[in-house]
Each structure stands twice: as structure tokens, then as C-alpha cells.
Amino acid sequence: MKPYKNISSSKKVQVRNMFNSISKEYDFLNKIMTFGNDAVWRKKIYSIAKESSPEIILDIATGTADIALELSNIKNVKIIGIDISEKMLKIGDNKILKRNLSSRIQLQKGDAENIDYPENYFDIVTIGFGVRNFENLTIGLKETYRVLKKTGKLIILETSVPNNTILKLFYKILSRTFIPTIGYLLSKDRTAYGYLQESAEKFPCGKKFLSILEQAGFKNTRLQVLMLGATSIYIAEK
Ligand SMILES: C[S@@+](CC[C@H](N)C(=O)[O-])C[C@H]1O[C@@H](n2cnc3c(N)ncnc32)[C@H](O)[C@@H]1O
Structure with a gap:
């Protein structure tokens, strides 16, 4: 699904424009909408x-770079x-500059x-709250697979x-009221928060998503359920 249903441009262009338009309030709204769990x-x-002692990591859909900054705590x-x-x-670049981490983290425009x-x-490749925004999930996952080393982990x-x-009923009531209301009150782009809520409900999750990862070539796929199932971490190996 696309963020702006009545506009004909591609999902990628719309997603880029949407995140450009909410970039200033993104970190703050992310914190509110995850009830502060994003840092955890x-x-x-x-x-x-860290378990894999990586030397080089790609953070796809890095956004304002919070995951990249956290990963920089891994030595060297x-x-x-x-x-x-x-x-x-x-x-993200401003945060990296402020913390004097430019020699360790590089942000680049890239698809x-x-x-x-x-x-x-x-x-290692990490992707935080990015995959459901891809225009073509299969191509995105196959590209991820391609750039990972043979022993690499996603x-x-x-x-x-x-x-x-x-829980599902409770989740739907909360996400259909809380997220759009917060978006309505605090964001310039109200459509964006409608899209973020609706795409979260529709995106394949759990075992379905593990099977999508396997179809893209990954093995040893597993998941960790967080926040009673409202968020998940998926781990997969090349
Ligand atoms: C919800 S934000 C997540 C940002 C960050 N990873 C985090 O955890 O807070 C989603 C990001 O995905 C990016 N994105 C969407 N499609 C992308 C693509 N095809 N390639 C790279 N980035 C993409 C958006 O521009 C946006 O910054």
C-alpha cells in the first residue's frame, strides 16, 4: 500500500516524500508511539x-541513524x-557529528x-522499521542477501x-485511535500516520514473514516477539 492513495507517483517516491516531511518530529513521535521501548x-x-563480532555493518533504512549509533558501541x-x-x-548526520563518530558511521543516500x-x-545487515516501506519487499530482501557475507546475519x-x-483486538483499538490521534496532534503530515498504522496492520508478520525470508534465500530464520507481539525482531542467516 502507498502513503497517499490519491496520488499516482510510485510508492518509493511517496515514502521518501513522507519521511522527508515528518523527519523533524520523527524521533519524538517514534518514542511516544513505541511507549519509549525503541531504545530497548x-x-x-x-x-x-555483537555476538558475531562484526567488522562492517549495513543499516538499511537507517533514517535518523539511531540504530547505527547504537551499533557503534561494538568495538572497532x-x-x-x-x-x-x-x-x-x-x-542522522548531525547526531553523528555531535558524537564525533564520523570515522565509524557513514550515512549515504541509497535504495x-x-x-x-x-x-x-x-x-551484518540491520533494518529497523524499514521493510514494510519497501516498494518491492522481495527485491529488497534479495539485495540484502546479495550484499551479506556467506556467514552474514540479517x-x-x-x-x-x-x-x-x-491482544489483537486491544492492539487494533489502540493503534487505530492512539497513533492517528498523536499524528494528528503533533505532525504536519496527518496522512503519514494513517499510512504507518494501516501498513503495520497489513504487513505480514510472525511465521509468514519468516517464510518470506526463506523464499529470499535465508536460512536458520527465527523471531523474538516484543511488546506482546506488537513488534518483532527477525534474525536470518545467509
Ligand atoms: C520508520 S523509518 C525507520 C528509521 C530507523 N531505521 C528507525 O528504526 O527509527 C523508515 C525509513 O525507511 C526508509 N526507506 C523506505 N524505503 C526505503 C528504501 N527502499 N531504501 C532505503 N530506505 C528506505 C525511509 O526513508 C525511512 O527513513
Whole structure:
């Protein structure tokens, strides 16, 4: 699905424009909408990535670079962050400069569906709240597979829908009221928060998403359920 249903441009152009338009309030709204759990989830990604002692990591859909910054706590690691939204990257770049981490983290404009790196290049690829925004999920995942080293690992953080019927009902009521209301009150782009809520409900999650990863070539796929199933971490190996 596209963010702006009555506009004919491609999903990619719309997603880029949408994140450009909400870039300034993104970090703040992210914190509110995840009930402050975003930082905890980034630490989980860090712990999983650290196990492989990576030397080079690609953070796809890096946005304002919070995952890249967390990963920089891994000793001697180098991180490349790519995103299609220039304004999200600009905010990320400012954070990196402020923390004096420019020699360790480099942000570049880049598309998950056409990654500008050779095959077998990265030890780890991370993607936080990015995959459901891809125009073509299969191409994005196959590109990720291509750039990972043979021993490489993919770590994806994404919204999901709880399995349990009561939790699912509670989730739907909360997400259909809370997220659009917060977006309405605090964001210039109200359509964006309608899209983020609706795409979260429709995006394949749990075992369905693990099977999509396997179809893209990944093995040893597994998942960690977070926030009663409203968010998941998927781990997969090349
Ligand atoms: C919800 S934000 C997530 C940002 C960050 N990873 C985080 O966890 O806060 C989604 C990001 O995905 C980016 N994005 C969407 N499609 C992309 C693509 N094909 N290639 C690279 N980035 C993409 C958007 O521009 C946006 O910055």
C-alpha cells in the first residue's frame, strides 16, 4: 500500500516524500508511539549483532541513524547507513557529528532495492522499521542477501500484530485511535500516520514473514516477539 492513495507517483517516491516531511518530529513521535521501548529494542539489536563480532555493518533504512549509533558501541565496527530520505539522513548526520563518530558511521543516500555495494560485503545487515516501506519487499530482501557475507546475519525490527485474539483486538483499538490521534496532534503530515498504522496492520508478520525470508534465500530464520507481539525482531542467516 502507498502513503497517499490519491496520488499516482510510485510508492518509493511517496515514502521518501513522507519521511522527508515528518523527519523533524520523527524521533519524538517514534518514542511516544513505541511507549519509549525503541531504545530497548535497539539495545537488543546491538546484543544480537555483537555476538558475531562484526567488522562492517549495513543499516538499511537507517533514517535518523539511531540504530547505527547504537551499533557503534561494538568495538572497532564500521557502519554504513543508507536511506532514500535526504532529510532523515541529515538529522542522522548531525547526531553523528555531535558524537564525533564520523570515522565509524557513514550515512549515504541509497535504495534497499538497489544497494550500491558488491556481493558478500557486510557481516551484518540491520533494518529497523524499514521493510514494510519497501516498494518491492522481495527485491529488497534479495539485495540484502546479495550484499551479506556467506556467514552474514540479517536482523530486522518490524511492527507485527499479536497472535492472541484478545491482544489483537486491544492492539487494533489502540493503534487505530492512539497513533492517528498523536499524528494528528503533533505532525504536519496527518496522512503519514494513517499510512504507518494501516501498513503495520497489513504487513505480514510472525511465521509468514519468516517464510518470506526463506523464499529470499535465508536460512536458520527465527523471531523474538516484543511488546506482546506488537513488534518483532527477525534474525536470518545467509
Ligand atoms: C520508520 S523509518 C525507520 C528509521 C530507523 N531505521 C528507525 O528504526 O527509527 C523508515 C525509513 O525507511 C526508509 N526507506 C523506505 N524505503 C526505503 C528504501 N527502499 N531504501 C532505503 N530506505 C528506505 C525511509 O526513508 C525511512 O527513513
